[in-house]
Amino acid sequence: MDDLAAWKRLAPAGLLLVGAGLSTAVDAAQRRTTGAATSRWTGQGTVGLVLVNAGLCLFGESVRRRTRYELAPRGAR
16 A cells, blocks of 8 residues: 555544544543442543554554655655
């Protein structure tokens, strides 16, 4: 897969995962403040943090791919 195609796939996926992870983590924090069972909000919060980190990794890779695409000589594209 060339760098531009990878960027087009990775950037939106990364942003979606970051958004989903933040939403999940905030929901877990709200459950914690309302007195939900510890096992419920810790598991949900952990999943939220995993989603955020995965999204940041995908988005970082997309930035790297777009940079490589922009810096490549015009004939190599």
